[in-house]
Amino acid sequence: MRVVEIPKDLAREAFAEKALAIYEKYKECLEATERGKVVAIEVESGEAFVGRTVLEAAMKARTKYPDKLFYFIRVGYPAVHSSKGTSTRVSIRHEA
Numbered sequence: 428m429r430v431v432e433i434p435k436d437l438a439r440e441a442f443a444e445k446a447l448a449i450y451e452k453y454k455e456c457l458e459a460t461e462r463g464k465v466v467a468i469e470v471e472s473g474e475a476f477v478g479r480t481v482l483e484a485a486m487k488a489r490t491k492y493p494d495k496l497f498y499f500i501r502v503g504y505p506a507v508h509s510s511k512g513t514s515t516r517v518s519i520r521h522e523a
Contacts, residue, residue, distance in 0.1 A: 457502045457503075465502070470496075
């Protein structure tokens with residue numbers, strides 16, 4: 428398994444900021460036509476690859492840039508993944 432790392436001259440925060448700036452260029456068009464899909468952004472080239480899932484977007488991006496790192500955004504949403512399901516609040520009372 429090959430591990431791709433963020434280039435040493437690009438901090439995580441800078442990587443994310445650069446990816447989000449690139450997304451802003453595509454945002455209007457993507458949100459009009461691709462809402463809910465996932466975008467893989469290659470920050471050095473500024474290219475974006477759209478897929479129905481993270482895997483599909485990653486495969487498209489990896490085909491062109493096999494050794495690059497990608498930033499993923501779900502079009503029209505604040506996060507790529509969400510936590511679904513039910514939760515139960517538990518209250519513990521201690522009786523004296």
